[in-house]
Amino acid sequence: MSDFVTPVLLMQTLAAVREAGRIITEAWEKPRSIKYKGPIDLVTETDVAVETFLGKRLREILPEANVLGEEGSPAARPEGTTWIIDPVDGTTNFAHSIPQCGISLALWRNDTVEMGIVYLPAEDELFHAVRGEGAFLNGKEISVTDESDVEHALVATGFPYSIREDIDIVMQNLRAVLMTTQGVRRFGSAATDLAYTACGRFDAYYEIRLKPWDLAAGWLLVEEAGGKVTLYDGVTPFDFGKGILASNGKVHKAVAALITDTDD
Incomplete structure (x- = not known):
């Protein structure tokens, strides 16, 4: 506390x-x-x-x-x-x-x-x-959702301002998540995506190349709502400057297996 x-x-x-x-x-x-x-x-x-x-x-x-x-x-x-x-x-x-x-x-x-x-x-x-x-x-x-089946998970993501340079990794990840989950949403606001994950509207969210102001508040929202926030590997504690994966915790490992960060 x-x-x-x-x-x-x-x-x-x-x-x-x-x-x-x-x-x-x-x-x-x-x-x-x-x-x-x-x-x-x-x-x-x-x-x-x-x-x-x-x-x-x-x-x-x-x-x-x-x-x-x-x-x-x-x-x-x-x-x-x-x-x-x-x-x-x-x-x-x-x-x-x-x-x-x-x-x-x-x-x-x-x-x-x-x-x-x-x-x-x-x-x-x-x-x-x-x-x-x-x-x-x-x-x-x-609180976050109780969904544990990644095939039933609704996942949010975002596209970086560097999309023209990062298009290959973004599309690789998007294809993998689209083919495996219930669906993907892209609202264009990391703060919204994280808040929606915290309150159970989304089961997970991932994105690369965000700044501290994009995600610091939402990071805490997800954790305090019972969720999990890490790097893309699903294990390493999150830190600024890396890709963020936030979820209800129950589909975290499965979503992490689908995505790759630009540094991986």
Whole structure:
């Protein structure tokens, strides 16, 4: 159980995330101002506005913590006590008014995620977890599925921004999973995929080349909901910079046998 995340800290952080979510909902029907960070990697003014707002609020809540955000931090991974922010995970979805997008926020301390929050404002779904205290959706405790047969498993995945370079391994893995499981879903938001795995909508999820802000919060959600998170081999504890495999635990080994990371 976390001895760092107090009820007051959790309450203040959840309130800040909900308030930041209103920036997204207020922008939902407005024209998007879009810039490209890469050939298929984009950012909107809403991403910047949410990260700026949250960065300010979180420094007020926990002044001693660093802030690692997708849009404003040059760091590659957290150091010390750090807020890890993805202001709009699934920016392409947001740009096209697809509801699977939202805020991913994690609190990192002592080389572990102590608190994770994923808020999907278009659907008003607020997921949160504190280490050792379970995972919740809109205040109701959630858990992973009990499915143990990989042929009945619904699996989520994502495609990296480096898809043009990684197309062979992505398609190899996708073919293997499609041929073996009940089906595959691709929503374009790692935070959504991990939250959905935590609450039992998916049985497993895998993806390569994600950044800490994409998955830190969802990583804790899955574990606190009773699931398992590792590298693609299904055994090695997960670490930033590697492919992530998250599941209900019961189909973990079977899904791991189907997929290969780019480093394997």
